[in-house]
Amino acid sequence: MSTHIGANKGDIAxxxxxxxxxxxxxxxxxxxxxNVVQYSSVRNMFGFTGTYxxxxxxxxxxxxxxxxxxxxxxxxxxxxxxxxxxxxxxCGGMSPDVHMRDVILGQAGTTDSSIIENxxxxxxYYSPIADFGLLDSAYHTAEEMGINTKVGxxxxxxxxxxxxxDIQKLIDYGVLATEMxxxxxxxxxxxxxxxxxxxxxxxxxxxxxEAMSAKDRETSFDEMIRLALNTAxxxxxx
Ligand code: HPA
Numbered sequence: 001m002s003t004h005i006g007a008n009k010g011d012i013a014x015x016x017x018x019x020x021x022x023x024x025x026x027x028x029x030x031x032x033x034x035n036v037v038q039y040s041s042v043r044n045m046f047g048f049t050g051t052y053x054x055x056x057x058x059x060x061x062x063x064x065x066x067x068x069x070x071x072x073x074x075x076x077x078x079x080x081x082x083x084x085x086x087x088x089x090x091c092g093g094m095s096p097d098v099h100m101r102d103v104i105l106g107q108a109g110t111t112d113s114s115i116i117e118n119x120x121x122x123x124x125y126y127s128p129i130a131d132f133g134l135l136d137s138a139y140h141t142a143e144e145m146g147i148n149t150k151v152g153x154x155x156x157x158x159x160x161x162x163x164x165x166d167i168q169k170l171i172d173y174g175v176l177a178t179e180m181x182x183x184x185x186x187x188x189x190x191x192x193x194x195x196x197x198x199x200x201x202x203x204x205x206x207x208x209x210e211a212m213s214a215k216d217r218e219t220s221f222d223e224m225i226r227l228a229l230n231t232a233x234x235x236x237x238x
Contacts, residue, residue, distance in 0.1 A: 002080070003071075004042055005045075005079070006042040009081075011037070013058040014056075014236070015055075015235070016084070017058070018062045019062070020063060020069075023061075024061070029048035036050035045061045047059065057229065064160075066158070066180065077192045077194055084195045086228045086231070087197070088200075089179055089200055091179040092203070093176070094176060104154070106130055106152075106153075106200065108127055108153045109198075110154070111128075115183070116187065119187065128183045130186060133235070141230050141234065147223050152174060152175070153176060154198060155170055155177070179200060186198075
C-alpha cells in the first residue's frame with residue numbers, strides 16, 4: 001500500500017474516475033460498476049475497482065482542493081501505474097453563458113494556487129490543459145448521448161471562501177466556472193505524462209446566486225457520470 005491508499009499493486013485499474021467526495025466514489029461504484037471490490041478506506045477516502053461495459057475502471061475520492069487531490073493523484077500514478085484520470089465533480093458557474101445543470105468539459109485550468117509558481121519559479125505562467133484526445137472524445141460522446149456540454153477554462157480556487165478575489169475579471173476573460181482541483185490535476189498529468197480530463201456539472205451560479213435542487217443535482221450528476229464512463233471505455237485499449 002502507499003501512504004494514503006490501502007491497495008496492493010494491481011488492485012487499481014489504469015483508468016480512474018476521481019470525484020472529490022469519497023461518498024460519491026462509493027455511489028458511483030455501487031450504482032454504475034459491476035464486479036466491484038473496495039481497495040481502500042484509508043482516512044475514509046474510499047477507492048473501488050469494478051467494470052463498466054466489461055472494461056476495468058476504478059473510482060477514487062480525491063478530497064477537496066489541489067493539495068488533497070495531488071496526494072491521491074501522485075500515489076495513483078507513481079505507486080499504482082494509473083494512466084488516465086477523469087475528475088468528476090460539481091462547480092460554481094461564473095460565465096453568463098453557463099447555466100445550472102450544464103455539463104462542462106475543462107479545456108484548461110486557471111488557478112490562484114501557488115502550485116504553478118512552486119513548480120516553475122517566478123515569471124513563468126504555465127497553462128495546465130486537458131488531454132486533447134480525451135477532451136475531443138468526451139465532447140463527441142456527449143453529442144452522441146444527447147448531453148449538452150460547454151468547453152472552456154475552469155478556475156481552481158485555492159480558497160472556497162474568498163471575498164478578496166476579482167471574480168468579474170476572470171469572467172471577463174472567459175472563465176466558465178470554478179471548483180478547486182482542475183489546474184492541479186492537469187499540471188500533475190503533464191508532469192507524469194498521463195492523460196487527464198475534468199467533467200463537471202454546474203451545481204450553483206456565482207452571478208445569479210442560484211443553487212441546484214436535489215432532483216436536478218441527481219439528474220445532471222447521472223449525465224456527468226455516464227459521460228465520463230462512456231468516454232473512459234472508448235479510451236481503454238485492450
Ligand atoms: N467554488 C468552489 N468550488 C465549488 C463551487 C464554488 O462556488 N461550487 C461547487 N464547487
